Amino acid sequence: MTSLIPTLGGGYYTDPGIFAAEQEKLFERQWFCAVRAADLPSAGDFRTVQIGRENVIVSRGRDGGLKAFLNVCRHRGARLCTEESGTVKRAFRCPYHAWTYGLDGKLIAAPNLTSLPDIDRTGYGLHTVRLREWLGYAWVCLATEPPSFEADVQGAVRERLGDVESIDRYGLDGLSVGRRITYDVKANWKLIVENFMECYHCATIHPELTEVLPEFADGYAAQYYVGHGAEFGDDVDGFTIDGGSGFDRLDGVATEQDRRYYAITIRPQVFVNLVPDHVIFHRMYPLAADRTVVECDWLYSADVVASGRDVSRSVELFHRVNEQDFAACERCQPAMASRAYRDGGVLMPSEHHIGEFHDWLLKHLED
Numbered sequence: 001m002t003s004l005i006p007t008l009g010g011g012y013y014t015d016p017g018i019f020a021a022e023q024e025k026l027f028e029r030q031w032f033c034a035v036r037a038a039d040l041p042s043a044g045d046f047r048t049v050q051i052g053r054e055n056v057i058v059s060r061g062r063d064g065g066l067k068a069f070l071n072v073c074r075h076r077g078a079r080l081c082t083e084e085s086g087t088v089k090r091a092f093r094c095p096y097h098a099w100t101y102g103l104d105g106k107l108i109a110a111p112n113l114t115s116l117p118d119i120d121r122t123g124y125g126l127h128t129v130r131l132r133e134w135l136g137y138a139w140v141c142l143a144t145e146p147p148s149f150e151a152d153v154q155g156a157v158r159e160r161l162g163d164v165e166s167i168d169r170y171g172l173d174g175l176s177v178g179r180r181i182t183y184d185v186k187a188n189w190k191l192i193v194e195n196f197m198e199c200y201h202c203a204t205i206h207p208e209l210t211e212v213l214p215e216f217a218d219g220y221a222a223q224y225y226v227g228h229g230a231e232f233g234d235d236v237d238g239f240t241i242d243g244g245s246g247f248d249r250l251d252g253v254a255t256e257q258d259r260r261y262y263a264i265t266i267r268p269q270v271f272v273n274l275v276p277d278h279v280i281f282h283r284m285y286p287l288a289a290d291r292t293v294v295e296c297d298w299l300y301s302a303d304v305v306a307s308g309r310d311v312s313r314s315v316e317l318f319h320r321v322n323e324q325d326f327a328a329c330e331r332c333q334p335a336m337a338s339r340a341y342r343d344g345g346v347l348m349p350s351e352h353h354i355g356e357f358h359d360w361l362l363k364h365l366e367d
Contacts, residue, residue, distance in 0.1 A: 004346040005355045013188040013336035019289040025364050026268050027052035028142045031153050033270045033283050034058050035138050047085040058138050061103045068129035068140045075099045101126050136173035156266040162227045169252040176305035179298040179315045187329035189286035195325050196271050198351045205324045212236050229260030239275040240313040247277040247304050280318050
C-alpha cells in the first residue's frame, strides 16, 4: 500500500532564521537567473537585482558583453546604483564620495586619487560576480567556486525533457518579450515552487487551463515523468484563454512538440513553460520569508512582437493561472504559522516530486 509523504513543517515557511539560511546557502551559492539579456541592449545599460542578501548590478560593457558586480562602492560601502534600472554614459559614479568605476568595474577616478599614484585600481575595483548567458537570460552566481552550470541549470532541463536540445528548438535567445507582468506575492518562495510542480490542484482552481489541457483535470502535472508534454484538447487550436488559434509554431519546434505544453523547474527560482508558439518564463526574487516577487515574461517570435500583433489572448490564459496560483499560495502562508501545521502536512503520491524538492532543500541547508 502506498503511504502518504510528509512535508516540511510550517516553520520552514515563516522562520526568518531559516530564510536567512536559504539566502546564504541557496540563493548566494546557486546559479540565479537575474535579467533578460535583451533588456540591456547598449553599453552602460544596467539593472540591479536582489540575490539573497546582496544587491547585484548587471550591465552591458563596452565590449558588448554582460558583466555583473556587487552594488557596493569599495570606498565606504555606499550603494553605487540606487535605481532599479537605467543607463550610465561612461562609468558608475558613487553618489556619496564620487568614486567612479568603468563599465569593466575598474576604479578610474575619485577626488584626490592622483595623490595616491600607487593605488591598485583593479584591486579597488568593484567585486565581480560570475555570469553566464543562456536562453536569452543572464544567470549569475555569487559563490567563489560556482557549481557546474551544465549540471545544475542545464541539467534540470535535461532531467525534465531528456535532453537540452529539446528546449534549444524553441530559440529562446532570439525571442522577444511580448508582455511582462510582475507579481508581488505575500507568500514564501517554496510555496510557489511546490504549487508549480504539481497539478493536484488544477481541477479545483484552474478551469481555463484544464479546458485547454484536459489531462490536467486528472491531477497529473506536466512534470510527471521525463519528456512528458500535456496534450491540447481535441477541440483546442492554441494555448489561449478561449482555446482559439494563436500564432505560427516557433521555428525549430519539432512536430512531436506541437500541441503540447511542457513545464520545467530550474531550482531555485525559475519556471519555464513551453508551448508551440510562445514561451512563458518566470523568475522569482525571494525578499522575505513571507514575500516573493515574481517576474513573468511572455516570449514570442521577434516578428510577432515587432508587428504589434495582439498577444492578449495567450497572455490572459497564463496570467489567470498565475493569479489563481498566487492567491492559493497566499491562502496557505498564514496557516504555516498555525499549531495545526507545526509538523507539516502530507503529499499525495502524484506530488512525489515535491518531496524530492524538500530533500534537495534540506541537503543544501545542512551543507
